[in-house]
Amino acid sequence: MEKKPGYELDNEDVKLKLVEKDLELEYISTDGDFAVYGSDLEESEKIHRKNISYWGDVYRRVKQNKGAVISFWVLVVLVFLCIFGPFMSEFSFRQMNSTIGDQWNWTVIKEGHWFGTDVFGRDVWVRLWEGGRVSFLIALVTVISEGIFGTVYGGLSGLVGGKLDVVMMRIVEIIMCIPSMLYIILFMMVLGPGIGTIMIAMAISTWPMLAIIVRGEVLRIKNYEYVMAAEVLGASKGRVLMKHLLPNTMGVIIVKLTLDIPGAIFTCAFLSFIGIGVPPPNASLGSLAFTGYTQLYSAPYLFFFPAILISLITLTFNLIGDGLRDALDPKLRH
Amino acid sequence: MVKYIILRLIYSVISLWFIITLTFILVHMLPGDPFASAKAMPASIKAEMFKKYGLNKPVVTQYFIYLGNLLQGDLGMSMRERGRTVVGIIATHFPYSFNIGIKACIFGAVFGVIMGIIAGLYRAQVWDTLSLLIAIIGVSVPSFILAGLFQYIVVAIGQSTGYNILPVAGFGGFDSTILPSIALGMFPVALVARLMRASLIEVLGQDYIKTAKAKGVSTTSMIVKHAIRNAIMPVITFMGPMVAFVLTGSFVIEKMFAIPGIGKYYVDCIFNDDYTVIMGLTIFFAVLLIGVIFLVDLSYSFIDPRIKVQSGKGE
Numbered sequence: 001m002e003k004k005p006g007y008e009l010d011n012e013d014v015k016l017k018l019v020e021k022d023l024e025l026e027y028i029s030t031d032g033d034f035a036v037y038g039s040d041l042e043e044s045e046k047i048h049r050k051n052i053s054y055w056g057d058v059y060r061r062v063k064q065n066k067g068a069v070i071s072f073w074v075l076v077v078l079v080f081l082c083i084f085g086p087f088m089s090e091f092s093f094r095q096m097n098s099t100i101g102d103q104w105n106w107t108v109i110k111e112g113h114w115f116g117t118d119v120f121g122r123d124v125w126v127r128l129w130e131g132g133r134v135s136f137l138i139a140l141v142t143v144i145s146e147g148i149f150g151t152v153y154g155g156l157s158g159l160v161g162g163k164l165d166v167v168m169m170r171i172v173e174i175i176m177c178i179p180s181m182l183y184i185i186l187f188m189m190v191l192g193p194g195i196g197t198i199m200i201a202m203a204i205s206t207w208p209m210l211a212i213i214v215r216g217e218v219l220r221i222k223n224y225e226y227v228m229a230a231e232v233l234g235a236s237k238g239r240v241l242m243k244h245l246l247p248n249t250m251g252v253i254i255v256k257l258t259l260d261i262p263g264a265i266f267t268c269a270f271l272s273f274i275g276i277g278v279p280p281p282n283a284s285l286g287s288l289a290f291t292g293y294t295q296l297y298s299a300p301y302l303f304f305f306p307a308i309l310i311s312l313i314t315l316t317f318n319l320i321g322d323g324l325r326d327a328l329d330p331k332l333r334h
Numbered sequence: 335m336v337k338y339i340i341l342r343l344i345y346s347v348i349s350l351w352f353i354i355t356l357t358f359i360l361v362h363m364l365p366g367d368p369f370a371s372a373k374a375m376p377a378s379i380k381a382e383m384f385k386k387y388g389l390n391k392p393v394v395t396q397y398f399i400y401l402g403n404l405l406q407g408d409l410g411m412s413m414r415e416r417g418r419t420v421v422g423i424i425a426t427h428f429p430y431s432f433n434i435g436i437k438a439c440i441f442g443a444v445f446g447v448i449m450g451i452i453a454g455l456y457r458a459q460v461w462d463t464l465s466l467l468i469a470i471i472g473v474s475v476p477s478f479i480l481a482g483l484f485q486y487i488v489v490a491i492g493q494s495t496g497y498n499i500l501p502v503a504g505f506g507g508f509d510s511t512i513l514p515s516i517a518l519g520m521f522p523v524a525l526v527a528r529l530m531r532a533s534l535i536e537v538l539g540q541d542y543i544k545t546a547k548a549k550g551v552s553t554t555s556m557i558v559k560h561a562i563r564n565a566i567m568p569v570i571t572f573m574g575p576m577v578a579f580v581l582t583g584s585f586v587i588e589k590m591f592a593i594p595g596i597g598k599y600y601v602d603c604i605f606n607d608d609y610t611v612i613m614g615l616t617i618f619f620a621v622l623l624i625g626v627i628f629l630v631d632l633s634y635s636f637i638d639p640r641i642k643v644q645s646g647k648g649e
Contacts, residue, residue, distance in 0.1 A: 174349040179623045181582040182616050183353070186360045189604055189612075266476050273478050273586050274601045293482055293590070300486055307479040315474035322470075 058251070061327035068323025071316035078313060082136055085129030128305050131283040135313070138198055138284070139264040143257045145203040150210030151253060157211070158218030159241070169215070172208045180205035184267065188276045195278055198271060202264055210256055217249040251328040259321035262314035269310055285310045339632060346628045353620045354404065358397055361613050400613075409614035414606050420614030424596060430505055431588065431595035435580045437515035442522025442576060447569060449523065450530020451562060457535060465527055472524025478586045481517035485590070488513065503592040514591045518583050522576045526569055534565040570634055574627035581619060 052060070062068050157168040187201035221227060227244050235243070269286030271277040273293075278284040285306045292302030384390045391399075403410065409420035453465040485502040492498040501510040537543065538561055546556045584597035592598075596615065603611045 170345075173345060174352055179578050179582065179620060181578075181585075182619055183356060183360075185604065186357060186612075186616065190360045190363045262474065269476060270478070270582075270586060274589065274604075276604060289479065289482075293478075296482060296486055297489055303482055303486075307482065311471075311475045311479060314476070315470065318470060318474050 054247070054251075058324070058327045062323050065323040065326065067319045071319040071323075074312065075316040075320070078132065078309070078316070079136065082129050082132040085132075086126045089123055089126050124302065124305060127283050127288060128285075128309060131285045131288045131306060132309055132313070134195065134278060134282060134284045135265050135268055135286070135310075138195060138202075138268050139261045141199045142202040142206065142264045143260050145199070146206040146210060146260065147253060147257050149203070150207040151214050151249075153207065154211035154214030154216075155218055155241075155245070155249070158215040158222065159245070161219075165215075169212070172211055175208045176212075181267070181270075184271070185274075185276065188271060193276050193279045195282070195284075198268055198277060202267055206260055206263070210253065210260075213252055213256055214249055217252055218245055221245055221248050255321060255325045255328060258317060258324055261321075262317045265310065265313055265317075285313075335635070338635070342628060342631060346624050350617075350620060350624055354401070354617055355397075357613050357616045357620075358400060361609050362393060362396075404617070409617070410610035412608055412611050414603075414608045414611070420611055420618075423599065423611060424615070424618055427594060427596040427599050430593055431581075431584050431597055434511050434514050434518065434587075434593065434595065435577075435584060437511055438518035438580045438583075439522065439573075439576060441515055441519035442526060442580075443569070443573075445519070446523045446526025447530050447566065449527035450569075451534060451565075453527065453531040454534030454538070454565070455557065462531075465531070469524040469527045469531075472520045473528075475520070477517050477521060477583045478590060480520055481514065481587055481590045484513050484517055505591075505593045510591075514587050514593060518580050518587050521579060521583070522572075525576075526572060529569050529572055530565065533568045534561060537561050537565040540564075567634075567637070570630065570637065574623075574630040577626045578623050581623065 153168065153172075157165045184201040184205050187204065188197055191197040191200065221244065227240060230240055230244060265285070268277060268284055269289065272284050272286030273290045275290070277286050288306035289303055289310065292299070292304070292306060296303050381390070389396070400410070407421065409424075412418040412420060412423065449465040449468065453462040453469075456462050488498070488500055488502050500512055502513060505511070543556065543560055546560050551560070581597070584595060585601050586597075587593075588595040588598035589601060596618075600612070600615045600619075603615065
């Protein structure tokens with residue numbers, strides 16, 4: 001039907017006109033005559049499924065990644081052993097037994113040295129998990145301090161912007177140019193070997209990259225409509241930061257930190273391997289591998305046990321990190 | 335473009351100055367002095383030694399003297415080995431490291447690219463899974479563990495068959511560089527393979543590949559001329575970090591394979607408190623790495639025409 005400009009029909013008008021024109025029309029429908037089939041309005045408004053939160057969604061995606069799931073459980077077992085492994089054995093990590101020396105055969109296994117003994121007769125099983133614990137601890141503290149510092153620095157730079165941003169980013173770029181291993185070694189030498197020193201040295205070297213990533217994320221999210229909407233509605237800067245910016249940057253931060261853990265464990269092992277890591281009698285995986293390496297041909301298990309453990313830890317963290325990254329990647333979302 | 339180069343150059347110089355200063359400060363904070371371990375030295379001789387090496391002057395003066403000498407290419411004398419200059423040490427030991435480092439880089443780049451291409455072309459097939467597996471293991475297993483494993487396997491084979499395939503220590507001919515180069519190159523292989531795979535898959539989905547196919551270009555020439563040429567770009571950016579990795583990795587690898595390279599010497603100096611050599615070598619490494627990263631950055635913007643256009647518009 002053609003619409004005539006300037007004249008619009010009201011519903012009532014139509015009905016009336018129909019009645020006037022066609023008198024033979026016997027019946028005019030009223031409201032209750034027809035029932036609506038198909039979609040029920042009330043029913044369609046109901047929420048049948050639970051809301052999937054952002055992290056719930058991430059969890060769902062990661063769960064589909066077999067490598068990441070298996071790695072996660074392997075990691076759980078390794079962490080468990082690093083915490084409780086030493087208590088399973090009757091020996092302590094510094095208890096020596098000069099009569100045994102380095103052996104790994106049925107006689108020592110029956111005595112309770114499951115993974116054999118090192119050159120001083122110390123139990124390898126206990127020392128391995130003890131070393132693993134130290135390495136985990138170092139990696140964890142490094143990554144947490146990196147996370148805090150990098151996030152605050154990058155977040156501040158992105159949030160405030162302007163000249164401060166330029167200056168802060170120039171500083172980061174300059175620091176990034178310096179090969180990190182060189183100044184980690186220098187710091188280790190100056191501060192003296194020790195677990196605390198390694199943590200400080202490594203935390204110093206890792207934060208710049210994270211700061212750049214966080215700044216990029218903050219700059220991106222800052223310009224989104226929902227942040228603007230929140231600001232227009234009168235949300236304070238602090239609320240915007242805590243409610244919108246931080247939760248949305250959390251994903252990239254977590255991926256970066258997960259992928260940095262193997263790096264930290266590797267660096268720690270590397271330092272111990274060149275002799276400036278964790279001082280004896282404490283053991284890290286690197287120092288165990290190094291002392292094992294000196295007897296590579298006479299007692300290879302002393303090298304290979306810590307070597308396998310280092311590789312397993314870095315492998316699992318890499319796979320979990322990859323899985324998380326894929327799960328968080330907006331490009332892969334449908 | 336020129337503006338960009340100059341800016342990058344300024345950054346590089348500043349970071350170089352920063353590391354020189356940091357090295358100077360840190361080395362002077364080191365516990366112990368270089369003559370501490372020598373047999374009890376009479377105070378007068380010690381004072382004379384300090385005077386000879388300029389250690390009795392105020393630290394600030396020492397710093398400027400050092401900077402001045404540095405600009406003239408003089409990194410000072412070793413405090414441990416009489417009559418050896420740091421520059422001389424670099425000249426004798428660096429060629430060994432260079433030999434192995436360059437082989438590791440070539441190995442890493444060539445094998446990484448080949449693996450990445452295979453994985454990218456046969457996506458989600460056996461070859462892809464296999465090369466991804468090698469890649470993730472290569473990324474995860476530290477180079478010194480690989481080195482130990484190689485040495486052990488080679489020696490074990492040698493013991494059981496009585497035939498030594500490859501030398502496991504020392505620096506001789508080409509065959510003695512194979513194992514250290516592979517141990518150093520595995521990490522680059524893995525990273526390059528992953529990069530290459532991802533970038534090849536992206537390129538294969540582009541429209542110009544479809545156009546080439548539609549024109550009837552043969553599969554081989556399409557892959558070689560259109561896909562790989564474009565996919566290899568991001569791999570070039572990895573060259574800088576790769577050199578850095580190979581260099582720091584050499585500290586351990588040279589020690590394990592008993593190669594008289596600069597990395598092994600550096601680690602030895604750390605134990606000897608040889609101030610000037612530590613400083614000199616750190617600065618040498620820094621110059622090397624920052625230089626390489628700078629060059630890679632430049633070459634990238636020369637190779638990729640898109641970057642040229644973008645920076646041209648921006649100016």
